[in-house]
Amino acid sequence: MRPNVANIDCVNIVIGAPPKPDYLLIDKIIISAISGGAEVVITVNKSDLSTETYDYVLKNYANSVDKIFSVSSVTGENIDSLKEFLKGKLCAFCGQSAVGKTSLLNKLFSMSERVGNLSEKTMRGKHTTTSSEIHFYEDFKVIDTPGFSANICEVKADEIKDYYRDFTEFSNGCYFLDCKHISEPDCAVKQALLEGKISKDRYDRYIEIFNERKKEEKYGKY
Ligand SMILES: Nc1nc2c(ncn2[C@@H]2O[C@H](COP(=O)(O)OP(=O)(O)OP(=O)(O)O)[C@@H](O)[C@H]2O)c(=O)[nH]1
Ligand SMILES: [Mg+2]
Ligand SMILES: [Zn+2]
Structure with a gap:
């Protein structure tokens, strides 16, 4: 799957507005993560800018994922709680370009990997990180991934429902x-x-993902 990661304990879905969150992508990542047996958390970054996204995530995802964090890689808010949570796990940071995956890792582990900018015209990221990279720090193993928007849900349409904890x-x-x-x-x-x-919203997107997968099963992916 894109990005390529395997044998992970945990998927950390990073959101940070801007850019505008792509909840359809987020729901697909959750399905993939849970079906693969990984723990799944959502980290809403950029809390220094607004709490609107965090409020939406709390309201819509509280029963769907293992944990939700509100953090800022600029002010350092809640970075310690996130770090505590990551201890001892192999965790992949994923999500759209420019949400701040690399910025968070830099803050968490005093790294100095390259971070990007939002393209002013589109308010979207420019894929600053271009390949998945694993970093080791004492008890921590983290994977930085490039932002992506590919269709990453490989679960059969009829089985998708099993990975919606809010439904089950x-x-x-x-x-x-x-x-x-x-x-x-x-x-x-x-x-x-x-x-x-x-x-x-979660239910409506479930129907959308279900129909998309049904179509792919019938006609192929592309
Ligand atoms: N205000 C604010 N800006 C942030 C925060 N975290 C990151 N940014 C900014 O968001 C932009 C993108 O950050 P990156 O860390 O490169 O994002 P990324 O998710 O690694 O992006 P890709 O590598 O393209 O997937 C940069 O301009 C950062 O300075 C934050 O907590 N608050
Ligand atoms: Mg990056
Ligand atoms: Zn039913």
């Missing part, structure tokens, strides 16, 4: 054992959605 806490109540929570009757996940217990 309700799916015992579905009438059908293999309910995909789309058009089946007596679906406890859709009921929870109606009651506001599941994020509508």
Whole structure:
């Protein structure tokens, strides 16, 4: 998968607005990470600029990932808690270009890897880090990866639902054992959605990813 990483304990999805978060990509990374047996955390960087993104992530992802951090590589806010969490694990930092993956690693481990700029016109990153690199520091093993936007979800459409922890806490109540929570009757996940217990954004993107994967399974990826 792109970027190429293997045998990791943990995936740290870094978000940092700007650039505008691509939640579809984030949901795909979560599916890949959980299906691969890795722990998954979201680190919302750039807390010095705004807390809006962090508020959204808390509201929509609290039941979907193992942990959520709000940090700033500029002010150093919560860098210590993130560091404590990373201890003893092999953790890959991933996410869009220019969210601050390399900046965070520099702050965490006093490194001086090259960081990039936001392109002013598009407010998107320019892929400053170009290949995955592993760094070792005492009890820490971290992988910096290039920002990416490729389709990284390789899970079969019908199995994607198993990697939505926010759904699986309700799916015992579905009438059908293999309910995909789309058009089946007596679906406890859709009921929870109606009651506001599941994020509508997460559910809508689930349908989008499901349909995308179905299409790929039928016609191939490209
Ligand atoms: N305000 C603010 N800016 C930050 C913070 N962290 C990083 N930046 C800025 O965000 C831009 C991108 O940082 P990088 O660390 O290069 O981002 P990256 O995720 O490694 O990007 P790629 O290597 O392209 O994938 C730089 O201009 C940083 O100075 C932060 O906590 N606050
Ligand atoms: Mg980088
Ligand atoms: Zn269901």
